[in-house]
Amino acid sequence: MAQLDDLTFFQHLAHAGSLTATARALGLSLSAVSKRLKQLEGRLGVELASRTTRRLTLTPEGERYLARGAAILEELLELEETLGEHQAELSGPLRINSTFGFGRRHVAPLLSAFCRDHPGIVGGLELSSFPLSLGDQAFDIGIRVGEPPDSRLVARRILANRRVLCASPALVARLPRLSTPTDLAGRPCLLLRENDSDFAVWRFQRRGRPAQEQAVKVAGPLASNDGEVIVGLALDGHGIALRSWWDVHPHLASGALVELLPEWRGVRADFHAVYQQRRHVPARIRAFVAYLEQEMANRVPRLPDAAATA
Numbered sequence: 001m002a003q004l005d006d007l008t009f010f011q012h013l014a015h016a017g018s019l020t021a022t023a024r025a026l027g028l029s030l031s032a033v034s035k036r037l038k039q040l041e042g043r044l045g046v047e048l049a050s051r052t053t054r055r056l057t058l059t060p061e062g063e064r065y066l067a068r069g070a071a072i073l074e075e076l077l078e079l080e081e082t083l084g085e086h087q088a089e090l091s092g093p094l095r096i097n098s099t100f101g102f103g104r105r106h107v108a109p110l111l112s113a114f115c116r117d118h119p120g121i122v123g124g125l126e127l128s129s130f131p132l133s134l135g136d137q138a139f140d141i142g143i144r145v146g147e148p149p150d151s152r153l154v155a156r157r158i159l160a161n162r163r164v165l166c167a168s169p170a171l172v173a174r175l176p177r178l179s180t181p182t183d184l185a186g187r188p189c190l191l192l193r194e195n196d197s198d199f200a201v202w203r204f205q206r207r208g209r210p211a212q213e214q215a216v217k218v219a220g221p222l223a224s225n226d227g228e229v230i231v232g233l234a235l236d237g238h239g240i241a242l243r244s245w246w247d248v249h250p251h252l253a254s255g256a257l258v259e260l261l262p263e264w265r266g267v268r269a270d271f272h273a274v275y276q277q278r279r280h281v282p283a284r285i286r287a288f289v290a291y292l293e294q295e296m297a298n299r300v301p302r303l304p305d306a307a308a309t310a
Helices: 002-016 019-026 030-044 060-084 100-117 169-174 181-186 227-235 245-254 283-299
Strands: 049-051 056-058 092-099 121-128 141-145 153-159 163-167 188-192 201-206 212-217 219-224 241-244 264-266 271-276
Touching: 002 019, 002 030, 002 056, 002 060, 019 030, 056 060, 092 100, 092 283, 100 121, 100 141, 100 245, 100 283, 141 153, 141 283, 153 283, 163 169, 163 201, 163 245, 163 264, 181 201, 181 212, 188 227, 188 241, 219 227, 227 241, 227 245, 241 245, 271 283
Parallel strands: 092 121, 092 141, 188 219
Antiparallel strands: 049 056, 141 271, 153 271, 163 241, 201 212, 201 264
């Protein structure tokens, strides 16, 4: 139906934010997008948006058309998903967003195995240095560190994780022994420049009750915006690293790295699979989230301190 096509087109247009971005996303010419919007407004008899090639601002009528259109398309999708669940096989698109390191190491191989077991799934994994919007980018699942602040998202924890302070045995042998996190201020530390975080301030919690917290500003000879590089530098003995348990546990187990200040814990950094809250979550989304939760327990050992998994 033309009306449904128009609803879908306007969703793309509104989320893209401009005629140019819409043309790029849909593989159309700028003139074709502009013409279609004019035809839609002519059919409805109202102006839906004021626009230039660089920016598009919805009118009140456009906001109504966007909101009600999204609800109608969602209901149609839910109907089709419900009917499809009577089939034996999972099928349909499954778009996932994750960070680079965790995505490469864990999400990519698990998506590969899941698609092999369910050939009707059309999988896609987009890696980024920071979380992308599920709604604006049309992702089904996002892999996030920590629970999302957006109450419209459902979050399922797939991995209990925390930061671990570690260094190579050779470096530990050369440096004076650490007694508290404040001693780090005079030690060579490896800095991970990540997003807009305060990368030079490391935070710790002391085990036991009452809990104590310390934050210390660190410095060092080397820095990177990639966690894998930081781990490599730590293995080479260049400095002390504060990295996630999932990233360094193999090196701790082999003795290539040793944990420092074990009585102090780095902050929690649990991984969650998040997806849009809706009345009916497609079976393929529910199945993959459950698969992630199950398989991550086999891929990364449980945190050594039971209190950290509570």
